[in-house]
Amino acid sequence: MKCPFCSSDDTRVVNSRPSDEGAAIRRRRECNACHRRFTTYERAQFEALMVRKRSGRREVFDPDKLLAKLSIACNKRPISDKQLRAFAYGFEDDVSLPEISSEEIGRRTLAFLKRLDDVAYIRFLSVYRDFDSVDRFIEEIRQLGGDRGTATQPTLDELAEESERSR
Ligand SMILES: [Zn+2]
Known part of the structure; x- marks a missing residue:
């Protein structure tokens, strides 16, 4: 192994x-x-852990797929490959049910990224979560800014730019 x-x-x-x-x-x-x-x-x-997709289809959970999405969101950010691997390959250990929705995987992944890096978080958010309106997306970013707010944090504009670029 x-x-x-x-x-x-x-x-x-x-x-x-x-x-x-x-x-x-x-x-x-x-x-x-x-x-x-x-x-x-x-x-x-x-x-095996099954993933219930939004479409209603089910497929076997694949940590490599999760890792690939994480790698894209964390491209050139100060997050080590080790951290991402630990999360993706340890993911199944924290799921006690035989099935999980793709939304729930997204939620857990966002919670993980939020602790590490704002830009990676916003990138993942913009690509993998559907927003019914631009307002809700802005609101999400605004909340992120409100949670922390040290001088080293990127500004709202920078984050919006980042999310544009990562599309
Ligand atoms: Zn080793």
């Missing part, structure tokens, strides 16, 4: 236990190269 953080092949199982009442085996692994830990689940494919 490859380490999702540094891609080393040198990983070992720290512990292993049944999960979901025996429907899966949860393995805690540690990378011998970077010493970070991650979790793998061994389960029948139909038990």
Whole structure:
């Protein structure tokens, strides 16, 4: 099993236990190269986390897809690949239900980005959340400004520009 953080092949199982009442085996692994830990689940494919799309269609959750979207939103921002990988590959661990809506994935991703970087947050917001009006989008940005407000934060105009560029 490859380490999702540094891609080393040198990983070992720290512990292993049944999960979901025996429907899966949860393995805690540690990378011998970077010493970070991650979790793998061994389960029948139909038990995989399902994503319910807005269209009503369902598909298996794919952490690589989430990582790709995050990478676009965080392009040239001061966020490490490690942070993004930890979030994308750890995502399933925090979901206790067998199914999650794509909106909920978006919400959790936005909460994660909001803690890291305003520009990445706005980029993700502008691309992956539908706004029924420009006003609501502006309102969202305004709230973001109100939450913090130190001198180093980008201004409203800068954020709006950023979101334009990332479209
Ligand atoms: Zn590693």
